[in-house]
Amino acid sequence: MSGIALPIGLVDGRKRRRRWPLLVLAAMAWLGLMLGIAVLADAVAPYAYTALDLRNRLAAPGATWLHPLGTDELGRDVLSRLIFSIRMSLLIAFGATIIGALIGTALGVLAAHFRGFVEQVVMALVDFSASLPFLILALAVLAFFGNSLTLFICLLGLHAWERYARIARGLVISAGAQGYAAAVRQLGASPWRIYGRHVLPNIASTLIVSMTLAFPEIILLESGLSFLGLGVQPPETSLGAMVGYGREYLTRAPWILLSPAVVIVLTTFSVSVLGDWLRDRLDPTLH
Structure with missing residues (x-):
């Protein structure tokens, strides 16, 4: 077998498929850096x-060498606040994205499985959630129940859950109408096995892309709410809170706002690039 030579075109094609795009590698490196900073914030700040x-x-x-990224209006080190803000924003974004994906996917599967009345109820909830302005809902919930980190993450988790459900x-x-799902059902497999072992793995790539689209949206939404004073409350800090504090010093001290703004832009862009690449790799229809 070792003496068989493959055609040059086939070898080159395999090498091209194995080569990762530089933009994807850069996105993975940036996200790895952000995750490392979030985990080791206490040690590196x-x-x-x-x-x-x-x-x-x-x-x-x-x-001054004591503050490489400068200081804010109270003399707080911008680099240290940026490091802890990255941890807080990623915690909120990851938690809210997972909550929204779990709720939406579970309700979507229930609607597709039971159909009839259950499907009508789920789709009515989807339409109601899509028609309700999320900022008004956030204002009402935070004003009535108060602001806490757990409540804030759960509230952001309700953002765009209807997208996953649809x-x-x-x-x-669509998968249930295909041959493989019907064949497994005829063999006597339970609904848990059909959806867990056969249907969900085949639709996971599309759901992953939806999560990568929702992740930067939640980061921006958290930034907007924190900018309005409805998000992370002092003395805690986040990327959006830093942008909100720095808006009053934009002309005198723009570095207070620019550092978290650059991190927000690069992080959301990296997540989008990585999600698009994962979709291409995981979607079986593209192979």
Whole structure:
């Protein structure tokens, strides 16, 4: 077997398929860096995010070696606050994305499996959720129940859950009409086995793409709510909260706002790039 030579075109084709795009590698490296910073925030941050240095208020980046990214209006180190903000924003985004995906996918599968009255109820909830302005819902919930991190994550998890429900329902109905699902059903497999072992793995790529689309949306939504003072409350900090605090010093100290804004842009872009690549790799119809 070792003496068989493959055609040059076939070998080159295999090499091209194995080569990863540079943009995907850069996105993975950036996301890995963000995850590493989030996990090791306590170890890598030079100061506590609430530590004050009143002698160096509004110090520009590079003005002093003690604060490489400068300081804010209270003399707090921007680099340290940025590190802890990355941890908080990723925690909120990951938690809310997973909650929304689980709720939407579960309801979509239930609607596709039972059909009839159950499907009508689920789709009515989907239409109601899609027609309700999320900011109004967030304002009402936070005003009535107060603000806490757990409540905030669960509230953001309700954002765009109807997207997963619609996608999961359509894909499960389509998969159920195909031959492999019917064959497994004829063999006596339970619904749990049909959906868990055969249907969900085949629709996972589309759901993953939806999650990668919702992840940056939740980061931006958290940033917007924190910008309005409805998100993460002091003394905690997040990327959106840093942008909100820095808007009043945009002309005098733009570095307060620019650092978290750049991180938000690069993180959301990296997640989108990685999600598109995963979709191409996981979708069996593209092979």
